[in-house]
Amino acid sequence: MGRTVLRAAGVAVASTLGLALAVMALTTAEGLMVRDKLAPTRMGSVLPRSGRYGTHRPGSPLRLGMLGDSLAVGYGAVDPDETPGTLLAMGLADAADRPVELTNVAVVGAESTALIAQLAQLLEEVPEPDVVVIVVGANDVMHLKRLTDALWPLSETVRDLRRRHVQVVVATCPDLGTVQPFSQPLRFFAHWSSRLTATGQAIVALRAGGRTVSLADTLGPLFRRDPEGMFSVHDHLHPSDAGYRAAAAAILPSVCAAAGYPRPQDAVVPHRVYRKGSKHPLAWWAFRASRRVGARLTASESTVEGIRTARTQRTHPESG
Numbered sequence: 001m002g003r004t005v006l007r008a009a010g011v012a013v014a015s016t017l018g019l020a021l022a023v024m025a026l027t028t029a030e031g032l033m034v035r036d037k038l039a040p041t042r043m044g045s046v047l048p049r050s051g052r053y054g055t056h057r058p059g060s061p062l063r064l065g066m067l068g069d070s071l072a073v074g075y076g077a078v079d080p081d082e083t084p085g086t087l088l089a090m091g092l093a094d095a096a097d098r099p100v101e102l103t104n105v106a107v108v109g110a111e112s113t114a115l116i117a118q119l120a121q122l123l124e125e126v127p128e129p130d131v132v133v134i135v136v137g138a139n140d141v142m143h144l145k146r147l148t149d150a151l152w153p154l155s156e157t158v159r160d161l162r163r164r165h166v167q168v169v170v171a172t173c174p175d176l177g178t179v180q181p182f183s184q185p186l187r188f189f190a191h192w193s194s195r196l197t198a199t200g201q202a203i204v205a206l207r208a209g210g211r212t213v214s215l216a217d218t219l220g221p222l223f224r225r226d227p228e229g230m231f232s233v234h235d236h237l238h239p240s241d242a243g244y245r246a247a248a249a250a251i252l253p254s255v256c257a258a259a260g261y262p263r264p265q266d267a268v269v270p271h272r273v274y275r276k277g278s279k280h281p282l283a284w285w286a287f288r289a290s291r292r293v294g295a296r297l298t299a300s301e302s303t304v305e306g307i308r309t310a311r312t313q314r315t316h317p318e319s320g
Contacts, residue, residue, distance in 0.1 A: 048073045048104035049080055054093025061099035062259055063126050064089055067118045067157070068135035071174070071247070072106030076238035087248035088133060088255055096261040103129070111139045112150045115157040129166050131259045133251065134158070135215075137173030137201055141193045150197055151204050152293040158208035167258035168210035171251050172198035175220035180227045180236050204293055206272060211254045217275035218250040219243075 052061060066072050066085045074083025081087075089102040105121045107114055115136060122129065134157065140150035154170065161168050175198075177191025195216055202212045223230040223243065230243040239247060250273070256262050257269035 046073060046075050046108055048106050049083055049086055050102050050104045051089075052099055052101050053086070053089040054099045057093060057097055057099050059098040061101040062092060062096060062131070063129045064092060064100050064102050064255075064259075065122045065126060065129040065132040066102065066104035066106050066135075067115055067122065067132060068106045068171075069110040069114075069137075069139050070106075070108040070238060071138065071171075072104065072133070072135040073108050074244055075108050076232035076234055077241050077244050079241055082241035082244050084135065084244055084248045084251070085133075087245065088252055091248065091252040092131075092255055092259060092261070095256040095263050096259060101126075106135070109139060110136065111143060111145060112136050112153045115153045119157050119160060128164070129161075131167045131169065131255055132161055133169045133171065133255060135171040137197050138176060138194075141173060141176055141190065141197055147197060147200055148293055151200050154201055155204040155208055155293050158205050158210040162209040168205070168208075169251060169254045169258055170201060170205040170210050170212045171215050171247070172201040172205075172212055173216065174198075175216035175223070178220055178223040178227065180231065202272060202274075211258055211271045212273065213251050213254050214272075214274035215247060215250065218273065219246055221275075222246055 048066065064085075066088075070076075072084060074080070074085065077083045081090075085102050085104045085106075089100040093100040103122060103126045105118045105125070107118065110118070115134065122132070134154065136154065137150060158168050158170065173194050175191060176194045177187050179187075179190065198214060198216050202214065205212045219230075223239075227236075230240060230246065232238045232240045232243075253263065253266040253269045254273055256266070262269055
């Protein structure tokens, strides 16, 4: 009887292990198959757009900074005026009735570790920004980075900015499970990895004194419902102009509130913006990972070489 039970248990364990290995192999193979579909859009060197908006408005300009990856750059947008930084700057200028000076140092293809050098560069160009928006995380998921390695640079960046009395808005990782070239089981893993990363980002950003906007909650259903309209026709990975407008619309209320100019239609904007009623079954794992995040490097300790590296990446961007 005992041998029968042990034999059955062994078969069950072996079957489970075999199934897991098969799923992993299938997921890896599918990832390699869709890699070409998610290649750069061949748009050439794409640099983030900076400048002054609302120049006809009175008063001194508000200083708005942008850090992050291709979503912060607006990679894939056809109209430069439809990139997130531009839309946020124009929206903030309208809300505040003041000019807004946008300084965008985001880098296409950047992972969260790039935030350290990006922040050093931003502070070199704008020593006293009023509000900084951070959009990052998708490349950490795409490149299978450990969650703690994705969280500690974000945590340190937000803490450094808040020590300088700068308001921070973090748009957390979008739901990569909405990307159409992905099919099962890759889409499932992309979805849950994105949600785990986004939840961890929200925890560390709020703990450091920033505001957060959940792109997965606020935009995920829209991108899933209308992929043809929301994704770029070039690579079906980055948002289209309409997708960027939707992202900026989700982030803008928090930016205006952080700057001290909440719009009348937004009433009270909470520090954490997400879809009410959404479930976060991975919150426990994200919380555990966020507790292991330690101080490793601050923006003030970033070297000149790190700044040069960020500039080189901006000149020779990768996909992301």
